[in-house]
Amino acid sequence: MKTSVIPIFIPHIGCPYRCVFCNQWQITGHRGVPDAADVQHSIDTYTAGVTEPRHWEVAFYGGSFTAIPTTLQEQLLQPAYEALATGHIQAVRCSTRPDFITQPILDRLRSFGMTIVELGVQSMDDRVLELAKRGHTAAHVLEATALLRANHFTVGHQLMPGLPGENWDSLKQTTTAVCRLHPDMARIYPVAVLDHTELADMYRAGRYKALTVHEGVERAAYMKQAFLEHTIQCIRTGLQATKDLDDSTQVLAGAYAPAMGELVDTRRYGQQLFALLDILEKEPIMISYHRRDTSRVRGYRNVTLIGAGRRYGNQLQWREDSTVMPGCIQIGTASQGRYEIYTDMRMIKKIECST
Ligand code: SF4
CATH class of the missing domain: 3.30.2320 (hypothetical protein PF0899 fold)
Known part of the structure; x- marks a missing residue:
């Protein structure tokens, strides 16, 4: 059965820090804080008129869902929970930070029927995480992944090859660590330098050397191949094209290409064939x-x-x-x-x- 996602964008909501590379308004193409009525409206709009059976998933993306105030989390979850109860949708998921995963948080997500959590891991190299101003360490990823598993959540890891301070050794270390943790799925986003970020300032000042598209493809292909060999499903490679991202004044440099996923698979297949x-x-x-x-x-x-x-x-x-x-x-x-x-x-x- 076809899976269809109903995205609810919460750009930067809950984020305790602003990571150097991140501009969710640009990535998601959304601004502002949604409320329960917006969630309900999205569910109704996406599912209206679809007659064939589908696996519908409400997904909270673009911020740190479990770090937003509890009252707002519950308000946003309530319409999704009710839609789950009536069989209107089949799953609820979110993406969040590894340092905002605790037992009480997971108990709350569970009580609203959420079963899938994606962690913004980015790197398993503490130096890279520090330079990216993530505000958490690789140890948080280990703990969060273990706790999610112990609570029977489906776990996703999001990775960003090409962050400041990363080299091939660091990338390999991250890849090995993720393979060992064995999330159910992964998304790989090679770094693109987005305007209005600290990374853009670093790039302009010559303090950050951006990946070329070719380098981004190489690194992402390495990671994806390793994940597949460890039976970790790779559900996305590269940022989803949006109007903002396709505006060349907004992406200053780095490994952004609308066809990144195809380029990565071209490399994986081509290497093995040759x-x-x-x-x-x-x-x-x-x-x-x-x-x-x-x-x-x-x-x-x-x-x-x-x-x-x-x-x-x-x-x-x-x-x-x-x-x-x-x-x-x-x-x-x-x-x-x-x-x-x-x-x-x-x-x-x-x-x-x-x-
Ligand atoms: S990467 Fe995640 S935690 Fe960092 S600013 Fe962006 S949405 Fe917030």
Whole structure:
């Protein structure tokens, strides 16, 4: 069944600090504080006229939900709770800070039917967290994740590769730590320098070197691949395009691209495909994939197909094949056998040898 999210934006509400990179008004395209009537209105508007069965989720995004005053939290949750009780929606979720997760907080969320909590983790390197002025440490992430698990919540982690002070060692340390904690899902947002943030000031003053889109894709692809190999679902890569973000005067630099998700998958698939093609002898080769994976295998705007043509000559053929499992690339050769690449697990299996 299709899952549809009813987003309720609470930009910066509850945030005890302003993290250097953050401008939720720009990211969400929303301002102001919603009230219970706004939540009710969103539920009614989104679900009106939809006749086929759907899994509806009310999601509080863009601020620190569990850090906002209790009375307002309860006011916002009440319409969602009532919609849950009548079966109008099926789940309630929020995103919040790791240092605002306690047993009483989780008891309150539970009593209003919330089952999914996403934590703004950003990094597991305390120095990076300090430079980003997050106001919490990696230890808070460990504690919050454990407490959410103990209370049977579905847990998400949100990560931001490319923050000040991060290098590849730090990124790998964060990735390993997250894999060990094993949240149910992750979102990866490579850093974009948004105007009206402290990061923008640091960038303008030459105190922060922004990632290029290419570097952002590399780092996000590394993280996503590791998460998938640890069966952590990766539900988003890159900021959702909004009118503000697509305004080049608002994004000063960094790894923002509306097609970030496709670019990241292009890199993951391309790396694995080339790793196998590199060790095969040159001969006619058939590359088959499920239709769902066409743009991942051929690459965003055919970049992998074009690159492979330059690297291996014109002996490659590409085709969609509905018998190939999604996520798998089949490589057929005349004399070197048949291979399958299971991209999420970074695994190559030799199926048969024709010699
Ligand atoms: S990153 Fe999260 S905690 Fe920090 S300012 Fe933005 S919404 Fe608030």
